[in-house]
Amino acid sequence: xTSPASATPFDGRDPSVTRPAEPPRATAARRGLAALSTARxxxxxxxxxxxxxxxxxxxxxxxxxxxxxxxxPAPSAVAARLWETLPFLLGQAVxxxxxxxxxxxxxxxxxxALAVMVTASRLAREAFxxxxxxxxxxxxxxxxxxxxxxxxxxxxxxxxxxxxxxFFPVVxxxxxxxxxxxxxxxxxxxxxxARGVRVYTQVRFPAAVPHIFSGLKIAITFAMIGVIVGxxxxxxxxxxxxxxxxxxxxxxxxxxxxxxxxxxxxxGLYALVVLAERIALxxxxx
Amino acid sequence: xxxxxxxGQAAAARPPASAIAASGVRxxxxxxxxxxxxxxxxxxEIAQGEFVSILGPSGCGKSTLMLMVxxxxxxxxxxxxxxxxxxxxxxxxxxxxxxxPTLLPWRSVLDNVLFPVFMSRTVTPxxxxxxxxxxxxxxxxxxxxxxxxxxxxxxRQRVALARALIQDPGILLMDEPFSALDxxxxxxxxxxxxxxxxxxxxxxxxxxxxxREAIFLSDRILVMGRRPSTIIEDVRVPFPRPRRPEVEADxxxxxxxxxxxxxxxxxxxxx
Numbered sequence: 001x002t003s004p005a006s007a008t009p010f011d012g013r014d015p016s017v018t019r020p021a022e023p024p025r026a027t028a029a030r031r032g033l034a035a036l037s038t039a040r041x042x043x044x045x046x047x048x049x050x051x052x053x054x055x056x057x058x059x060x061x062x063x064x065x066x067x068x069x070x071x072x073p074a075p076s077a078v079a080a081r082l083w084e085t086l087p088f089l090l091g092q093a094v095x096x097x098x099x100x101x102x103x104x105x106x107x108x109x110x111x112x113a114l115a116v117m118v119t120a121s122r123l124a125r126e127a128f129x130x131x132x133x134x135x136x137x138x139x140x141x142x143x144x145x146x147x148x149x150x151x152x153x154x155x156x157x158x159x160x161x162x163x164x165x166x167f168f169p170v171v172x173x174x175x176x177x178x179x180x181x182x183x184x185x186x187x188x189x190x191x192x193x194a195r196g197v198r199v200y201t202q203v204r205f206p207a208a209v210p211h212i213f214s215g216l217k218i219a220i221t222f223a224m225i226g227v228i229v230g231x232x233x234x235x236x237x238x239x240x241x242x243x244x245x246x247x248x249x250x251x252x253x254x255x256x257x258x259x260x261x262x263x264x265x266x267x268g269l270y271a272l273v274v275l276a277e278r279i280a281l282x283x284x285x286x
Numbered sequence: 287x288x289x290x291x292x293x294g295q296a297a298a299a300r301p302p303a304s305a306i307a308a309s310g311v312r313x314x315x316x317x318x319x320x321x322x323x324x325x326x327x328x329x330x331e332i333a334q335g336e337f338v339s340i341l342g343p344s345g346c347g348k349s350t351l352m353l354m355v356x357x358x359x360x361x362x363x364x365x366x367x368x369x370x371x372x373x374x375x376x377x378x379x380x381x382x383x384x385x386x387p388t389l390l391p392w393r394s395v396l397d398n399v400l401f402p403v404f405m406s407r408t409v410t411p412x413x414x415x416x417x418x419x420x421x422x423x424x425x426x427x428x429x430x431x432x433x434x435x436x437x438x439x440x441x442r443q444r445v446a447l448a449r450a451l452i453q454d455p456g457i458l459l460m461d462e463p464f465s466a467l468d469x470x471x472x473x474x475x476x477x478x479x480x481x482x483x484x485x486x487x488x489x490x491x492x493x494x495x496x497x498r499e500a501i502f503l504s505d506r507i508l509v510m511g512r513r514p515s516t517i518i519e520d521v522r523v524p525f526p527r528p529r530r531p532e533v534e535a536d537x538x539x540x541x542x543x544x545x546x547x548x549x550x551x552x553x554x555x556x557x
Contacts, residue, residue: 184384184461187358190376192453194405202405206392284392 073253081253082260089242089261096227096238097265099155103162104223104269108216110163111170116200118171119178132171140165144229153234162226166219173215177208209284213277220273224266239265303489304379304456306332306355310364313350324350326514329364332506335487339500342510343550348493349461351510355491356380356459368457378406381450381488383463387442389434389449396421396430399448413452420448423482440471444478451486458483458490465495476502477531484528497546501539502529509549519549 055075061067062074069077082089114132118125144161151157181204189199231240239258246254313325325347332338340348353359355366357377366373381402389398399417403409421427424444426437434442443463450458463479464472476499483490483503494500500507501523509519523542525533533539 182386182388184382184386185388185390187353187356187384188382188388188402189405190358191356191378191380191382192402192406193376193378198405203390206390 070250070252073256077253078256078260082257085254085257089239089258092237092239092242092258093261093265095155096224096231096240096262097269099158099162099227099230099238100220100224100265100269102155103159103166103226104216104220106159106163107167107170107219107223111167111215111219112174112212114167115171115174115178118175119204120196120200132168136168141229144233147230148233153236158227158230158234161230162223165226166222169218169222170212170215173211173213173218174208177211178204180211181207206284209280213273213280216273217270217277220269221266224262224269228262303335303487304369305334306366306368306457306489306491307370308351308355308364308366311351311354311361311366312363313347313354313359314362323515325354325516327364327516328510330508330517330520332489332491335489336505337483337490337492337503338506338508339492339494339504340508340510341494341497341500341546341550343512344495346510346512347515348510352459352461352491352493355457356382377457378453379455380457380459381453381455383443383446383450383458383460385462385466387434387439387446389442389445391434394431394433395426395437395445398434398445399452401449402453416454417448417452420451423485424448424478438471439467440475443467443475447479447482451482451488456489458488460490460492462493462495464499472496472499479503480529497543497550498534501525501542501546502533507546509546511550511552518552519546521546 059074059076062072073081114128118129118132143164147157147161147164151160178200185203186199189203194202227238228240228243231238232244235241235244239262242258243255246252246258307330309329311325311328313323315322315324328347328351330338340351342348350359354361355368355373355377357373357375357380368377368379390401393401396417397404399420400409400413403413418427418430421430424447426441426444426448429437429441434445437445443466446463450460464475467475480503492500492503504523507519507521507523508517509521510516511518521542524538525536
């Protein structure tokens with residue numbers, strides 16, 4: 001709306017007194033509303049529509065080409081199977097979920113403790129950190145059978161394996177956070193004679209919170225992978241076991257139904273971590 | 287009386303400002319690629335309540351010198367004393383400001399001012415009263431409950447100034463505190479610092495690249511050169527206190543400016 005004609009020539013008077021005319025309210029409001037609806041909804045609508053189209057294409061291909069269910073069940077068949085077996089599958093989901101939460105919780109504590117130790121002591125850093133990194137280079141899934149040998153086929157071996165593959169992101173993220181504190185701020189802590197513990201509780205740890213959560217978000221997904229791999233091997237119960245069992249029976253729809261449920265649980269757990277992150281960032285995000 | 291290990295004890299009977307002396311101070315860092323000489327030789331005396339700027343090019347060891355005065359870096363050779371007592375470790379007696387405000391983003395402005403207190407002991411009502419007084423002095427009392435991110439760069443640096451003064455230190459050490467600010471804010475900060483310093487007259491070491499800032503604020507200016515990193519000039523600034531912005535129009539100001547500029551540029555460039 002601002003045109004060269006409406007600009008105020010500088011004439012020595014206080015320029016704040018006269019301002020260019022504002023655009024008419026109604027048009028601005030209408031334009032704002034239109035912009036709002038497309039801008040706000042697009043990031044939600046677009047991926048949902050894309051996914052729906054892909055599922056529809058899957059359904060269409062299965063029906064038109066008459067693909068047998070033992071090869072690839074249609075999404076509608078998966079949905080039907082999921083609905084029939086939901087009470088049973090939910091029962092199987094309980095150990096998977098609990099073991100994932102346990103693995104994640106232990107990873108969090110262990111990862112943070114290890115990161116604190118490694119930042120607090122130079123000796124610990126030099127002794128442990130290269131080894132922690134080296135540990136990461138091991139293809140960890142290859143070690144899963146060892147855990148079964150050592151710890152048996154109970155939940156302890158699955159939880160241990162889950163911790164084994166999910167604690168590293170927590171260590172790295174926490175380490176980054178604890179060492180991201182401004183050098184001058186740490187100097188100031190030393191200058192005022194602050195004790196180490198207080199530097200951790202008041203400065204380093206709060207500064208690390210956003211970093212820690214980025215590690216936890218990775219850890220929660222890894223923790224679930226660990227439990228499922230454990231269930232594949234120990235074959236007792238759980239959704240991982242269900243997938244293996246259904247595969248042996250050529251029950252493709254049941255495999256997909258189990259996977260759908262795993263996705264929902266995984267998403268739920270991830271959402272809980274994000275929620276915790278939001279709450280923590282309101283306090284420590286600055 | 288100086289260098290008392292506990293801040294509370296020192297507060298009882300401390301002079302309003304401390305005197306600093308450095309003799310034959312040298313600092314060599316050992317790095318992976320061999321020893322690096324940060325300060326070749328520095329000797330100076332700063333009287334109680336004197337405002338001294340250290341002016342010099344980047345990499346001349348000004349910051350290292352300040353950290354040694356603060357007791358945060360050990361000297362390789364030579365000695366630094368504060369009120370006659372040798373500096374052997376971190377000095378609770380010194381308030382510090384850095385190039386960045388280095389505030390805690392998750393704490394309020396008031397808490398940030400109290401930071402040096404709660405890091406070392408329990409906050410008392412007297413501390414709170416002093417924090418209020420300091421925040422009023424830097425015109426930030428209405429912002430006491432805000433978080434640093436809600437403030438402008440200049441305001442944050444004023445919080446850092448209030449924080450540096452919270453324990454009523456005998457020395458104020460400032461390492462390029464305004465160099466991250468825009469030119470206009472920087473001028474304003476210079477004026478507020480001059481005003482605030484006038485009300486307390488702490489012994490101050492102010493590190494800067496800005497010749498004008500150094501002249502405007504200081505009683506004395508030490509010029510540091512590079513390779514070797516030594517003090518190449520010690521100039522007394524002749525203008526009366528309190529400083530007014532008008533001194534910049536004084537021909538003597540400009541003469542001093544040109545003199546210092548020539549002196550700095552005589553030192554060989556960094557490779």
